[in-house]
Amino acid sequence: MSAIVDQGTDMAAPAAGALEARHRVLSPGRLAIRRAVSHSGFWLGGVTLAVILIAIIFAPLVTGADPSTQDLSLRLAPPIWHAEGAWAHPLGTDHLGRDYLALLLYGGRISLLIGVLTILISTLIGVTLGVAAGYFGGTVDLVVNFILTVRLTLPVVLVALVAVAVLGQSLPLLVLVIGGLMWDRLVIVTRATTQQLAARDFIIAARALGASTPRIFLRELLPNITAPLIVVCTLELARAILLESTLSFLGLGVLPPLTSWGLMIAEAKSQFLFRPWLIAIPGVALAALVLAINLLGDALRDITSPDGKA
């Protein structure tokens, strides 16, 4: 009889003597860290993003120049890798004689700031709607689904353009418009995750123990939504930055005297045949930033998914 008990309680361990290797079981946190460390996308995206963030945040340290100082005698100076380039303006100057490196870094701040703020707003909207739909189901779910369908039917870029044209082009308004339009994927993911969680035993147990709904939301649901939420937020941040750059490119985004990478590209459009670097520099920066965020988001998705990469 004892043979059964011994074997039965330790199913994971192989029969002693017959086999050699054992395998340890890791906690989810340590498993995630280990996966992250060995994921090439995580490193590539993370390092690139870190470099860009540091350069942008510590802009005054990187370049002493002021992005708004105009020097019309030095307009359209080429960057350092050209024959006539000078270290005074390592990336050259724009059509108003402003230092391009400074414009790039300070413009990056604006792009990033708008991106982060928009995601905060869309997350607020998206999570609220998604959790409500996933948890309560029924009529609430139908209503949220209808709102989602209406939002999906609207052409985002067109509506954003009209909204900005009609409501004005201040920065807070820009953030509100973009944030108010980009919550669809957040709703979808939050709703799906909440639905799965709500059916699981620990939620039912909490209800049976008499926990109030807000308490269940805060203590049980939200901590378990965080992982997929972070993944979606990261990927949506990339899309938000792209949308802002598109609006700025069309002239209905950030306005001078502020600058953003989309605006820089728009202003350089007429020059691109003779001075391609004016577009290439902010273009590469924009692509690099969004690429880094996308890589990081994909890596996070791989790391937090229960079965790893496909």
Added chain:
Amino acid sequence: MLVFIAKRLGVTALVLLVTSILSFSLVHLAGDPAVAMAGERATPEQIESIRRIYGFDRPFHLQYLQWIGDVLQGDLGRSTYLKEDVAPVLAKHLPVTATLGVFALLFALALSVPLGVVAALRPNSLIDRAALVISVTGQSMPSFLSAIALIFVFGVMLRWLPISGNATLAHYVLPAVALGYYASPAIMRLTRSGMIEVMQSDHVKTARAYGLSAWQTIVRHGLRHAIIPVVAVATVQFGYMLGGSVVIEAVFSMDGIGNLAWLSIRRYDVEVIQAILLIVAATYAVLALLGDLLNAALDPRIRV
């Protein structure tokens, strides 16, 4: 099946109703259309008469009902800037955008589906990683940037293709690539993950065990299943392209409704903006419905 279609049609109609209200409200939200129309040097009397002629002095909901009533009868209003009826103007510009959208979708499919299939057949190989790189890069560049890059390489440096206007079919190539490239990653990933899953399924195992050819195994029994969600996504992406063509048409100076919308926004041509928003939304809604129907047609199990 008929019940399914009827229900979806009902929902679509409701969605379009709400969308029309939103579009109308948005456009009429700021300021006084009469002032914008009258111009800078108008007198108060002129503004007032414009207000009365165009009905801007009536309550908001009546204005809306008048408009939607006209729309349902085919009258999309009259452009204040162009001094023409909106409907024929849209009809003139729509084919350009539609052609662009079709080409862009075809490009996206031609690029992404084969890439996704090949990547799925050899996961984690060189070609899989290459497909991944193409995919992530596509999602990381805004369409105007891809457009500019394409213009520079193929239009200016190599001089292979025209870069402005929409006179010939060749004019559509670069814009279609720029527009379609953004949709490619989603389609490629979906194809890839769907194929990986289906190639492990039992019926594909049967096909392999009976020595069927590569085409039969991979395409008839594999892709046939994996493509089902792709069809729905592709249809939806087409809808996005119609709305997102604004940027591409602006960069390539094409005569489509995207460009028209852009100009009308700048000119505050209210009637045109409203009409375009509604038409684009309606097209998207119809396409989404079509996507669902195609889904049901392709998979016998869905037809409830």
Added chain:
Amino acid sequence: MAPLLDVRGLKISIPTHGGLLNPVRGVDLSVDRGETLAIVGESGCGKSMTAQAILGLLPRNARLSAERVAFDGQSLIGLPIRQWRKIRGRRIAMIFQDPMTAFDPCYRMGDQMAEIVRWHRPASANPRAIADMLARVGISAPDERLGQYPHQLSGGLRQRMMIATALLCQPDLIIADEPTTALDVTIQAQILKLLADLQAETSVGLVLITHDLGVVAGIADRIAVMYGGEVVEAGAAEAILGAPRHPYTQGLLDCIPTPGETGRRAALGYIPGVVPRPLGELTACNFLERCARAEAVCRQRPVALSGLPDGRAVRCRLVADGRALAIHEPGREAQPA
């Protein structure tokens, strides 16, 4: 005369993060025309993998090595895909465990069967021949069935159609991987009888893989019992079922109540413990931890297959040493550990 299928020393290993898995550790099999070989064992003993290996259908990361895998004199190791397409279906046909998912849900049954048959035996690919075969495997209203989709048919029907498809290809060998496991007990018996009858008619070789010894009696000519990736006992079916020598085989038979003999309160036999993970190399007898008769000598090193005078092969140190193990009596209570 050389056997139809001759497998010697088949090993399968799969490298994983936790180490090298060895689901199959050296298997010998052979089947003749008109003969039925039953491979019996628990889940996880490697029998399905062995079958897949014979047809070259292992997952991409699995590594196969064997002294010999010969079919009708031709080696099946390292065949290019073009050669495989001439063998799979046409010379060796496989019947799968789960008839629910073996067919493609998007196409009608008739289309799928015709597709396979047309590929291998175009002459038989006409509706008449297919309908005849369906009738032969006991399906009524064959024309109606051919027009239906898989999800419209029952499991038993689907399995019969699978068998019909296999037969239409006129193979020399059929490998049936747990063909009745997913079916009701009553249907099970019908399918097995069908297979036996068809074999008698066509003298096709049959490899029947199952975990259920009860299925095997009456249809198998020879049995190979597998445990932990190895064959532990092989020989003529009647001999093994009547007088099993390996403790594992004895344990398996003990689990089956014998009508008329097992007393009302007699405890059914069971084999304590679980199948070990196939990790790493063996250092002792694989069955050691679950064997009621294990002795010190069993711990010393892995056990080789040894031949017995009656033509059987047994992988047990004690049997090979000639120690007289008690002859198994059906219905006897199991020994305490």
